Amino acid sequence: MQRIVQLTPPALSAEHIKEKIICIRAHRERIFQIDAQKLHDKLIIHNYGQGGAGWTFLFGCVQEAIRKFEHEVVQNSHYKNKPIAVIGAGCYGLLTAIMLARKGHRVRIIAKETENLPSHKAAGLFFPRPRKCSTQEEIAQFYARGMESYSAYLQIIDGSHPFINRGPQLLPAYFGREIDPGFGPYIAAGLIKQPEAVTINFGNSKNYDALEHRIVYLNATILMQELWRTIKELGISIIKQEIANFADIEESIIFNCAGLGAKKLTGDAKIIPVQGHLITLQQQPIEQLQYLINFQVTMTDERGGHREEIIYFAPKGDGIVGTTFLRGTDSPTANQHEFDRLIERCRNFFGTNF
Ligand SMILES: Cc1cc2nc3c(=O)[nH]c(=O)nc-3n(C[C@H](O)[C@H](O)[C@H](O)COP(=O)(O)OP(=O)(O)OC[C@H]3O[C@@H](n4cnc5c(N)ncnc54)[C@H](O)[C@@H]3O)c2cc1C
Structure with a gap:
């Protein structure tokens, strides 16, 4: 018989709800874009399109973008020792600027906004599954970049990371049996332990079969604070400005970490907003809620139709529940009714109305 894990459920009555957040993922079909482009006299390194897994792939993608840049500099010494502009102050822009500055480059950040970005709002699950339609080569990219990231997060946890001290944390994570988070290669590489089949029990009538993993949870709030602390320590300047065209930037080397803004900047038709x-x-009794949940549930709508929905929980702040994936919607306000549906399915899943 499999082990039974007793979990305290989050309290979900009206007074336990703090904020309803709508946030848009910059999803790119098949795979994120990490590429070097020469445009007129400029070298542009693109790094965007990580969708709902931007924190998951962060370190691997930023390191790969910088490797592409260094390769271009070896090919063309014209770009050597030139000042660099980084577009974007989300986790990608900040980490890129930090890593370039630590390598001795002169760098500044140009960003339309610096607060309340998707980078702040993310729930923080490490979810490295490649996209269903990715090619074999792209799948290999997902695994390589994800494992590079995971290793960096483990370094932060064991205190050996060179500049980030806090943010990730190893937690038990309970995945519904229908969810494949894509940990197979991580387990094979010894980065993540084999999961155990367990039954989770919320102390009420709600029991579920799950796979218990012990994985890194990424607290986006703390990680953003750490990135900002490092930006300040390194004296990297930030200019608040919207860029309409790469030609408007005086530097000849540009890292494009504009998130959803990259769609307009590059005209990349593969970027799809996902609300x-x-x-x-x-x-919440947050010290008792130190776990992650990721399940798929089937909900019935008003017309009797069925829809597969996702439930996740992470102990960010006093707890966060989610989520929806509404493809093609980039409105920061539309579909308010989704909050009622979300809270209803969470109450039903956790068996809590209190
Ligand atoms: C609901 C939701 C849940 C999520 N949950 C998770 C999760 O559990 N795990 C995970 O790994 N990831 C998660 N993510 C994904 C993650 O948050 C993003 O992939 C990541 O934050 C993207 O970072 P970024 O730096 O590319 O973009 P952003 O944080 O969007 O930053 C983009 C920056 O570019 C600037 N910019 C844009 N256009 C221009 C322009 N033209 N000129 C100047 N500046 C510009 C913006 O102002 C901003 O500063 C989630 C995302 C959402 C929306």
Whole structure:
């Protein structure tokens, strides 16, 4: 018989709901874009399109973008020792600027916004599954970049990372049996332990079969604070400005970390906005909620139709529940009714109305 894990459920009555958040993922069909482009006299290194897994792939993608840049500099010494502009102050722009500055480059950040970005709002699950339609070569990219990232997060946890001290944390994560988070190669490489089949029990009538993993949870709030602390320590300047055209930037080397903004800047038709709804919680027994949940549930709509929905929980702040994946929607306000559906399915899943 499999082990039974007793979990405290999050409290989900009206007074436990803190904030309803709509946030847009910059999803790119098949795979994110990490590429070097020469445009007029400029070298542009693109790094965008990580969708709902930007924190997951962060370190691997930024390191790969910088490797592409260094390769171009070896090919063309014209770009050597030139100042660099990084577009974007999300986790990609900040980490890129930090890593370039630490390598001795002169770098500044240009960003339309610096607060309330998708980078701040993310729930923080490490979810490295490649896209269903990716080619074999692209799947290999997903695994390589994801494992590079995972190793960096483990370094932060064991205190050996060179500049980030806090943010990730190893937690038990319970995945519904229908969810494949894509950990297979990580387990084969010894980065993640074999999962155990367990039954989770919320102390009420709600029991579920799950796979228990012990994986890194990424606290986006703390990681953003750490990135900002490092930006300040390195004296990297930030200019608040929207860029309409790469030609408007004086530097001849540009890292494009504009997230969803990259669609307009590059005209990349493969970027699809995917709207997500999240609810942050308050007044929770958060020390008893140190776990992650990721399940798929089938919900019935008003017309009796069925829709597969996702439930996740992470102990970000006082807890966060999610989410939706509404492809093609980039409105920061539309589909408010999704919050009612989300809270209803979470109450049903956790068996809590209190
Ligand atoms: C609902 C939701 C849940 C998520 N959950 C997770 C999760 O659990 N795990 C995970 O790994 N990832 C998650 N993510 C994904 C993650 O948050 C993103 O992939 C990541 O934050 C993208 O970072 P970024 O730096 O590329 O973009 P952003 O954070 O969007 O930053 C983009 C920056 O570029 C600037 N910019 C854009 N256009 C221009 C322009 N023209 N000129 C100047 N500046 C410009 C913006 O102002 C901003 O500063 C989630 C995302 C959402 C929406």
